Amino acid sequence: MKKLMPLIVFLVLCFLPLIGLSSYVMHILVLVIMWSIIGMAWNLLGGYCGQVSFGHAAFFGMGAYSSGLLYHHLGISAWWGLLVSVPVLAITSLVIGFICLRLRGAYFALATLALGEVLRVTAENLVKFTQGDLGILIKQRTWVEKTWYFYVILLLAAGSFFLIKKVMKSKLGYYFVAIREDQDAANSLGINTTLYKTIALCLSGILTGIAGAFYMNYMGYIDPTTVFPLYDISIVTVMVVMVGGVATYSGPVIGALIMVFLAEVIRSMPRIGAAHQTLFGILLIFIIIFLPNGIVGDFRKITGRFKPRGALK
Amino acid sequence: MSLLHIQRVSKRFGGLAALTDVSYSVERGEILGLIGPNGAGKTTLFNVVNGFYPPTKGDVFFKGEKISHLQPYQICKRGVGRTFQVVRPLQRMTVLDNVIASAFLRAKDKAEAERIALDIVEFTGLYEDRSLVSKGLPLGKRKKLEIARALATQPEMLLLDESFAGLNPSEQNELIDIIRRVKTKGITIMIIEHHMKVIMSLSDRVVVLNYGEKIAEGTSQEIGNNPLVIEAYLGEAERASN
Helix, strand or coil: CCCCHHHHHHHHHHHHHHHCCCHHHHHHHHHHHHHHHHHHHHHHHHHHCCCCCCCHHHHHHHHHHHHHHHHHHHCCCCCHHHHHHHHHHHHHHHHHHHHHCCCCHHHHHHHHHHHHHHHHHHHHHCHHHHCHHHCEECCCCCCCCCHHHHHHHHHHHHHHHHHHHHHHHCHHHHHHHHHHHCHHHHHHCCCCHHHHHHHHHHHHHHHHHHHHHHHHHHHCEECHHHHCCHHHHHHHHHHHHHHHCCCCCCHHHHHHHHHHHHHHHHHHCCCHHHHHHHHHHHHHHHHHHHCCCHHHHCHHHHHHHHCCCCCCC | CCCEEEEEEEEEECCEEEEEEEEEEECCCCEEEEECCCCCCHHHHHHHHHCCCCCCEEEEEECCEECCCCCHHHHHHCCEEECCCCCCCCCCCEHHHHHHHHHCCCCCCHHHHHHHHHHHHHHCCCHHHCCCEHHHCCHHHHHHHHHHHHHHCCCCEEEEECCCCCCCHHHHHHHHHHHHHHHHCCCEEEEECCCHHHHHHHCCEEEEEECCEEEEEECHHHHHHCHHHHHHHHHHHHHHHC
16 A cells, blocks of 8 residues: 555546636645745755755755756757756756765765855846846746646656655665765765765756756746745755655655645735745744654654553553 | 784874883783773774874784784774774664674675674674664663674784673673683684773783883783782772772
């Protein structure tokens, strides 16, 4: 049953658009699935390989811009961005890895945080190339309906889920976890830690970038503050995984679901809406204290709460 | 040609000379004990051989090839495995997964890695505990796991850093047995140890360090009678009891 769960979820999602959901609900679903991909990508690097990044907006933004710039400068469909973002993000990840992966722990996190910001400022100021704060607008979006966007992102998410599962069951997965648990020990067991951390970063960066490229196509408009922001992308990415469950397969999906819904609910509340970042911060503190392994990781703890004490099964 | 040759190795940390001009060789198939008082530089020497520190001066040769200035993972690939004084299992992995992770160094695929790992888990007496998460393992088993992990990289030489510290006598005997069986597999061993009984019963030869310098080298018999060693390390009483 547990093994079939991802397949069941996938099939249910496949049929979901057929029941005629409103455009708004479809929009929320697309966002949830997109955030699942970003969460899964972050989880690969931060959860399994132990390299916590606070700069995933860098990858998301690079993906979005590689898609947008293709359209803007070459006049070809922004959908090519899904493909082009792969090599672009691979190179970006190599560069970022070269700079940041020599650092450990908090220093790595800080370096990625800085790099995300550097890219935002760069995108703002390379006005000739990126149009700066004007942003990039796709004049005509491919579909008016959300349905096809939904299927595209669903396929991408299923692909990412499958890929990550495959990776984690292979030598790579063992090496990632070994590096997370103890880098020096891993090193002396013959694991080239720099190489494997770079591989994790590349995979993570590419998946995040693809989500970014999709975002460009889906929203039809990007500017530096929507695709490179520290709070709305980098921090929310970390939260999606923390809330859902670090180093679990389904954690990022659950986390994305909760975070997107929560963001929508809070934003629509009068007065409190503007303080959604504050509320997210408080939520994060609660999660870290009470559910350090996230909802999936601490599932037993949550269900245990509601069972009567001392009851026999 | 000796398997490992340490040639005039010095290691300084700023003004502190942790190792000064240490030279000796380890022959293929032997167990070499490395002893010395606390702070003598034993673990530092391991860290130099293993590649964590480059030597300030001198070189380390393994099978005639210079390995100083290589990274630890490269040295491991060439056939030197090591354990740590403070045990460092990959905590949130099971015992078997710990060993599988190491076995991947030489295994072509996961099936082979698993096969190697199961063999070694059996060999080190951890078979019953193979699916336990290594975090909760008692010290004795964690020490065995350290050895199992190092063995899974299929080394020609094994560096054991105080594998016996903190073990009770029966665990010590089990471990002595494991190490003897490792030796019969043709793996050369260099071992740091404080338990004199262990060192004397296991080692073919012993090297003694004191304040970062080699003060003696010889069979355990010779070392036990060397006045310099007795003064620096064993003490009169210890000698009397032997």
